[in-house]
Amino acid sequence: MTPEKLALTTNSRARKPRSDGTPDNPLAAELTRTLGHKKVLHHLSERLNYRYDAIQFGVTPLAVVLPESTADVVAAVKAAKAAGVPIVGRGAASGLSGGVTPLQESLVISFTRMTGLHIFPERREAVAQPGVVTLKVTEAAKPHGLMYPPDPASFRTSTIGGNLGENAGGPMCFKYGVTGDYVRALEFVDVDGDVHRLTRDCYDLAGLLIGSEGTLGLITEATLRLIPPPKFTRTLMSHFAEVGQAAEAVSSAIAAGAVPSKLEFMDRACVGAVEDYLHLGLPRDADAVLLVDTDGDDAEIVAAELELVAQACAAAGGTVRRAANDAEADALWRARRSISPSLGRIRPQRMNEDIVVPRSALPDVVREIRALGDASPFHLVQFGHIGDGNLHPNIMFDPRTEDTHAVHDLAHKIALVAIRHGGVLSGEHGIGTMKRDFMRDAVDPVTLNVLRDVKRALDPANGLNPGKILPDLLMDER
Amino acid sequence: MTPEKLALTTNSRARKPRSDGTPDNPLAAELTRTLGHKKVLHHLSERLNYRYDAIQFGVTPLAVVLPESTADVVAAVKAAKAAGVPIVGRGAASGLSGGVTPLQESLVISFTRMTGLHIFPERREAVAQPGVVTLKVTEAAKPHGLMYPPDPASFRTSTIGGNLGENAGGPMCFKYGVTGDYVRALEFVDVDGDVHRLTRDCYDLAGLLIGSEGTLGLITEATLRLIPPPKFTRTLMSHFAEVGQAAEAVSSAIAAGAVPSKLEFMDRACVGAVEDYLHLGLPRDADAVLLVDTDGDDAEIVAAELELVAQACAAAGGTVRRAANDAEADALWRARRSISPSLGRIRPQRMNEDIVVPRSALPDVVREIRALGDASPFHLVQFGHIGDGNLHPNIMFDPRTEDTHAVHDLAHKIALVAIRHGGVLSGEHGIGTMKRDFMRDAVDPVTLNVLRDVKRALDPANGLNPGKILPDLLMDER
Structure with a gap:
């Protein structure tokens, strides 16, 4: 795959719709027949929006289905299989690796309407459909004294389905773990349209699907573990004249026994970009900035843990600034959350x-x-x-x-x-x-072959998000 | 598989060794040639010991290899494959589900000599070969202020390889998670004798191997995550006139925000068995007994969390006994750890x-x-x-x-x-x-077929621990 292949492309098979509004490609027509007009997008102007993620363009899909239930997903998958068209599942498309950009004419299944969310406080679980926005899980859990820790920077827009597809992390994952660590059970639709319900048993098929970017199956529901939120959080920022000092501070703080809940790094160019955008008064001349949270249920321990980090930062040559209150902490974290929009301006x-x-x-x-x-x-x-x-x-x-x-x-x-x-x-x-x-550089050839065998076991015809993860294979290149 | 098939069986192919001590079955002879006499057991009296786990008998293996390195494992796997003999990996054989009992004439690879263990305090990691006894990991980590939480009841005898094969848990898993939650990377040998090194990337092949009972590959090394141990632990025992009360106490304690590090239950018959064996003064007339630990870095919070549990137990009708010190706590936990030997007497x-x-x-x-x-x-x-x-x-x-x-x-x-x-x-x-x-009752047929496809992707000829997990398939029954 060379970069120019990813450039903006419209496609040949999907011509303009007829003047009467009925789609003229057979898959879109069949889907409209099966699912109704409201769940299928076939106009070029609509389909164009489904060719990219947050950083990459792909090929405009032949049709887009907006399912409202697992049954709709099954119908869409069966229609695509019958038409020999590959399927690309899609959440909020805030991903940063091209996971949801179609690489050939495809059916995109966009899960944004599957937003069912139920909290079970006694079991400390949330049952979420893939279109649920990540932050909504914690918002819904909060009245029950619970939270959902995985917090990708995009959590105000990204969806649980997308988070599962990429096994998303976030600042809190150092202490609390990534998306997959919170999955108790999954429902998914396979490439034949069969529905499976999985717990984290042997073989851990659920674990295999998590992070597989829709290449092994389409997740239609997840049972997520919730935890009680920590009662106290403290924040500091430290800046360093040399980037190695920041890394040393991190190592020695952790070696001293600190388990920060967040531990973030920005280099000089990154700080400059955020500062150009927001004028927060960040230290532009610093070579590296660390942002650190400690949290827990005992205010004194949380403060003491922050002091461990502060001492490690100072010992490594850093200048330490502690947030005096929540508002100051929010201001410091605003810098981190604003990196992506800041970079978009450059x-x-x-x-x-x-x-x-x-x-x-x-x-x-x-x-x-x-x-x-x-x-x-x-x-x-x-x-x-x-x-x-x-x-x-x-x-x-x-x-x-x-x-x-x-x-x-x-x-x-x-x-x-x-x-x-x-x-x-x-x-x-x-x-x-x-x-x-x-x-090819990261995984040796024999192991890559085993990964291919696993892909083939679940998706023999390469109909699910072809061309992702494994370094080969569009749908027709098997 | 009917139970009588699991009864003690000796086998036909492996006849008595010749009087000169050389094995007379071709696989044992080949292995002895390749690996040397010290690493291969071929006498019937030796092989008999490798036909069972902690609760079940299987078929006496054709030969047993005691590898000392990954290279030895590779040689053994290649020899077995060439001979068309299935392979059963084995740790301490303290398992409780028949995971390591051969179901047909097999090569057993027993990992007890692969006991390499290195602690990397700065990375908070242990790198362990499969024969390392579970408890040794925490013992080696302790001088560095670290621990390895998974604590199956057998952790004084069970091995890391066996724990990985069964994804073993233990009393601490409610708060701290099971074996798989601590695995950062794995090395494994596949059925062709190829060596793979995996991190927890997509596809999470490492996660698939964990809990797969040696049916997908043989784990030859694991990189395990270590954590700082909690500074304080408190223990209580509560007994109840009715088993439902104990379950209610558990639910309401957890709903109140307690996250006990251990939360164990014994019914009347179990208490009676332990008491017959050890005479610890347990409440024989109770219908249910709970044993609970809370832990953390703040003594007051740990005590307060124990009080939450105590209140929930009392509210549900239980009688609560708090351990005044570590010795009392040890005595209470001795009851739990002694269940298995107690039952063996019945x-x-x-x-x-x-x-x-x-x-x-x-x-x-x-x-x-x-x-x-x-x-x-x-x-x-x-x-x-x-x-x-x-x-x-x-x-x-x-x-x-x-x-x-x-x-x-x-x-x-x-x-x-x-x-x-x-x-x-x-x-x-x-x-x-x-x-x-x-x-067949727990997993629907289509999902069972997907599990079979996954097994086939990694082990097409069914040469790895055939007959386990999936409800069919000895090596010749493909």
Whole structure:
């Protein structure tokens, strides 16, 4: 897959609808017959919106189904299978790896209308359909004294289905774990249209589906574990003259016994971008900024844990600023949450890496990636969930004027830095198309073959989100 | 699979060794040639020891390999494949579901000599070979202020490899999670003898292997997550005149916000068995006993959390006894840890169920299972990790004098009670052979077919622990 293949494409098979409003491609016509007009989009102007995620364009789908029930999903899957058209499941499309961009003429199943959500306080569980917006789960659980911890930066727009597809993380995942850690049971529709209900038994098929980006099945319901929220939270920001100091502070704070609930890192370029956008008074001259939360049910312990972090930051040469109250803490976290919109102002497009490396390798990795950025013609920023060693180097570019091959090459070099330091390609965004070619570097050929065998076991005809994760295979390339 | 098939069997292909000590079956001879005499057992008297786990007999293996490295495992797997002999991986064989009992003439690979263990305090990780005894991980981590939480009752003898194979839990799993929750990376050898190294990426092949009982691959190394141990622990015991009261106490304590680190249940028959054995002064006349730990880093909060539980127990009609110190707490927990040896004194064999049901269903489930026991000719005891709804109804029997078909039927009825109440077959012991036939009740046929497809993707010739988990398939029955 070369980058230009991902450029904006309209397609050939789906011509304009007839003047009477009935779709003229057979799949759209069949779906409209089965599901009714309200659940099927077939006008080009409507379909165009379903060709991209938050950072990447794909191929305009042949038709879009907006199911309202598992039965609708089954009907859509059967129709697509009968028509020999691949299926791409889609949540809020806020993903950052191309997971939901169709790579060929496809049926997109967009889950935004499947928003059923029920809280079972006694079982400490939420049962959610895939279209439920992530934040809604915690909002619904809150009156029962419960919360749903996974908190991707996009949690105000992203959906549970998308989070499951990419096994999304977030700032809280260092202490509380990622999406998959909260899944008790799943319902999914397979490529034949059969419905399965899974618990986390052997074989852990549910675990296999989580993070599989809709390539093995379409999740139509999830039973999610809820926890009581911590009673107290404290926040600090620390800035450093050199990026290695920040990484040292993180390592020594954790070695001293601190388990921060959030532990975020921004490099100088990232701080500059946020500051240009919001003018929050961030330390522009710092080489690295850490944002840290500690939380728990005992105010003194939470404060003491924050002091452990503060001491580690100071010992590593950092300047520490503690939030005096919730409003100050919110202001500090606003900086972190605003990274994505801030970067959008620099260049219209970005390649967002998602590497994870051992914490001990962080100083070297951050420096090597910065050197790669400096040697390139591109604006490169780094930030991420540094407690987990999860870094997001972002390459900013304008596809109209800049060489997308060079972007791809730089991203590849960054991936190779991570792999050389014992890291992996993705912490929380998934592989999608963006890191798909790098899988050959990260996974040895025999293991890649086993992954292909697993894919084939669940989707023999490669009808589910073809071309994602594994470095080959559109639907017709089997 | 009917129970009598599991009875003690010697086999035909493996005749007595020749008088010069060289094995006379071709596989044992080949293995001895490749790996040397010290790593291969071929005498019948040696092989006999490898036909059973903690509760079940199987077929005596053709040969046993005791590998000392991943390379030895590769050599053994390749030799078995070339000979067309199935492979059964084995840890300490303390399992309770028949996971390691060979069902046909096999090569047993016993991992007890692969005991490499390295602690990486800065990464909070342990890298363990499969033969490491579970408790050793925490013992090695302790000097670094770390622990490994999964604590199956057998953790003084069970191995990491066996724990991974069955995704073992333990009393601490209510608060801290099961074995799979602590796995960061795995190395495994596939059925062709290829070595794979996996992180918890997509597809989560590592998660698929965990709990798969050696039917998909042989785990040769695991990178395990360690955590700082809680600074304080408090313990109480409560006994109840009626089993439903205990279940109510559990539900209301958890609803009140308590997250006990351990929450164990024993019924009257179980208490009686332990008391007959150890004379600890347990309340023999109680219908149900709860044993509860709370833990954390703040002594006051840990005590307050214990009080929440104590109040819930008292409100439900229980009598509460708090442990005044660690010695008293140890004495109380000794009762729980002694259940297995206590039961061994009643009858020589037992069928140990491992159902998990919603906590709200516990009173009904416990009563229904007791009624089934009372209506049967067998001695039945119940205990388990009630916080998770994980119950272990045990049917005690003597296979020489009692009808093993009737034992199997009773176990089946118990499984059906769990399924009817929305439960699952196994919380921590695995499916093995014991609950294999019940998979048809628990998993619908189309999903069972998908599980078969997954098995086939990784082990097309069914050479890895055939006959386990899925309700069919010995190696020659494909």
